[in-house]
Amino acid sequence: MNPEEIDTEWVERFPGLSRLEPATKKLLLQRSTVVSMPESTVIFGPGKSPENMLFLLSGTVRVQQVSETGHEIVLYRINAGESCVLTTACLLAYDDYSAEGIAESAVKAAAVPRQVFDDLVAQSPSFRNFVFAAFSKRITDLFLMIDEVAFQRMDVRLAHKLIELSKGGDQISTTHQKLSVELGTAREVISRQLQEFQRRAWVEQSRGTVRILDRAQLEKLAARD
Amino acid sequence: MNPEEIDTEWVERFPGLSRLEPATKKLLLQRSTVVSMPESTVIFGPGKSPENMLFLLSGTVRVQQVSETGHEIVLYRINAGESCVLTTACLLAYDDYSAEGIAESAVKAAAVPRQVFDDLVAQSPSFRNFVFAAFSKRITDLFLMIDEVAFQRMDVRLAHKLIELSKGGDQISTTHQKLSVELGTAREVISRQLQEFQRRAWVEQSRGTVRILDRAQLEKLAARD
DNA sequence: CGCGGCTATGTGACATTGTCACTGTTCGCA
DNA sequence: TGCGAACAGTGACAATGTCACATAGCCGCG
Numbered sequence A, B: 001m002n003p004e005e006i007d008t009e010w011v012e013r014f015p016g017l018s019r020l021e022p023a024t025k026k027l028l029l030q031r032s033t034v035v036s037m038p039e040s041t042v043i044f045g046p047g048k049s050p051e052n053m054l055f056l057l058s059g060t061v062r063v064q065q066v067s068e069t070g071h072e073i074v075l076y077r078i079n080a081g082e083s084c085v086l087t088t089a090c091l092l093a094y095d096d097y098s099a100e101g102i103a104e105s106a107v108k109a110a111a112v113p114r115q116v117f118d119d120l121v122a123q124s125p126s127f128r129n130f131v132f133a134a135f136s137k138r139i140t141d142l143f144l145m146i147d148e149v150a151f152q153r154m155d156v157r158l159a160h161k162l163i164e165l166s167k168g169g170d171q172i173s174t175t176h177q178k179l180s181v182e183l184g185t186a187r188e189v190i191s192r193q194l195q196e197f198q199r200r201a202w203v204e205q206s207r208g209t210v211r212i213l214d215r216a217q218l219e220k221l222a223a224r225d
Numbered sequence C: 001c002g003c004g005g006c007t008a009t010g011t012g013a014c015a016t017t018g019t020c021a022c023t024g025t026t027c028g029c030a
Numbered sequence D: 001t002g003c004g005a006a007c008a009g010t011g012a013c014a015a016t017g018t019c020a021c022a023t024a025g026c027c028g029c030g
Helices: A022-031 A085-093 A114-123 A125-151 A154-166 A176-183 A187-199 A215-222 B022-031 B085-093 B114-123 B125-151 B154-166 B176-183 B187-199 B215-222
Strands: A033-037 A042-044 A052-058 A060-066 A072-079 A099-103 A107-113 A171-173 A203-206 A209-212 B033-037 B042-044 B052-058 B060-066 B072-079 B099-103 B107-113 B171-173 B203-206 B209-212
Touching (some): A022 A107, A107 A114, A114 B114, A125 B114, A154 A187, A154 A209, B022 B107, B072 B176, B154 B215, B187 B203
Antiparallel strands (some): A033 A107, A042 A099, B033 B107
16 A cells, blocks of 8 residues: 555546446445555465455556466466456455466556455446456457467467567567566577577567567568468 | 246256345246257357357357367367356457357256346345356366466377266267367377377277277376376 | 676477378268 | 268378577676
C-alpha cells in the first residue's frame, strides 16, 4: 500500500469497468485497496495463493510455468487494465499447480477481497460480463498458444515474438536464454535462429540486446501461419 | 428434445449441482430442456455458436482445434457430469475462433438458456462456485497441456494416451491417424512409436485396433514426467 | 591495469520429431 | 470379382532438442 498514490478514481480508467453501474463502482472503490509492488515480486506461485483478486493499474505481470523437468515457458502477460481474476481463481481451486506470476516491472494494482468479488458478481450484470469475458479471452488465447506450440515453426514463432517484444521500437533488451523461455525451447535453438536472422541482415546482435534492422521481413515471416 | 427421456431429476445426479439451494435447482429444472444428439453431431464450431449452455447428462463431447495449416489437435473432452459453460462462453465472446465440439457418442444434455444461466450466477453462491471451479479446472488443465506439448517426449505422451483411452480394458479401437490428432503430431510418428512398442511386446496391433499386452510397462513409461 | 568469476553466446555431434513422397494392405461394396 | 477408400509401412531428409563443451564480454577488486 502506497498512501501518496491512492487513486480513488482508478475504476474510471479501467477499460472493462468504466461502464459499470454507479453503485458497483462505489462498492469496488470502497472495498478495495491500491497496492504497489517492486519489479520481480512473485505475486503468486506454488504454495503462495493470494487472498485478493488483483486489477492491474500499471505495470505488467508475467505468468509462466516451470515443469518438473526444469523446463520453463511463458504462458501470458497481464497488462494494465486487465485483471488476474482467472489465475487467482485457479489458485483458489487448485493450489497444487505450477504456474507463477512475476511482476515484470513495478506494479500498481487494486486488491479486491474474495468476498467483495463474489458480491460484485452477484450484484452486477456488467461486472459478470467483464469477468466472463476475461475468462473467455484467456481460454481462447490458450487454445491459440497450444496450436502455436504444437504446429508452428520456430523461426516464425521467434520472428513473431521479436516483433511483439519490440513494441514498435527496434531495440530489445533480452538474452537468448530469456527468449527461449518465452517460446518454451532451448537457448541453442534461439542462438541458431538469431544467427540466421543476422545473416540475412534482419537483426543485429550484441550481448544482451537484439536490434531489429528489417522489421518488414520479420513481419512477413511472422505472418506465415 | 426427446420427450420419453425427460428426466426432471437430472440436477440431483449432477455431481457439481446436487448441493445447490432448492430454489436454484427448481429454476434450473423448470427453465431447461433435455436434448439428445446422435454421435458425430457438431455441437459447436466455427460459425456455429450455440445459444444455450449445456450440461452433459450422458455421452462425451470432444473439443478439438483445426489450425489454418490443416493440423488438428484434441484439446479436451467433456464427460457426463461436466458442463460446456466455458466453451460456450468463449464462443459467445469470440466467435471467430477455430475450436469445435463434436459428440463422440450419443449425447444427452440439459440446455440452459443464456439468460437463465446469468440469473443463476447472480442468485446462487453455490452455482457461482460451480461455474468458477469449472473455469479454473479447465485453465489449469490447459496449462498442463501446454507443458506436455512443449516438453514431453512423444513416446511418453503416447503411452499416457493409450492408458487413458483403454479405460482399464486392453483393447483400443482407433487408428494411427486418430491417435496423431489426439497428440497433435503426424501419423507416421504414431506408426513408428507403436511399432517400437510392439517390438517390445507392450502392445499388439491390427487394423483399427491396438491391444495392450503389458500395461505395467506402458504406465512406467507414461509416469516419466 | 590485470585477473578471476560470472553470465552470455557459439559450436559440433547426435537423438528425436516432423515432412514428404511414395508403396503396400485391408475392407466394404457395386 | 474388381475398385476405391481408408489404413499402415518405409526411407530420405529437414527441423528441433539435447549434451558437452569452448569462447567471449562484463564487472568488481586487489
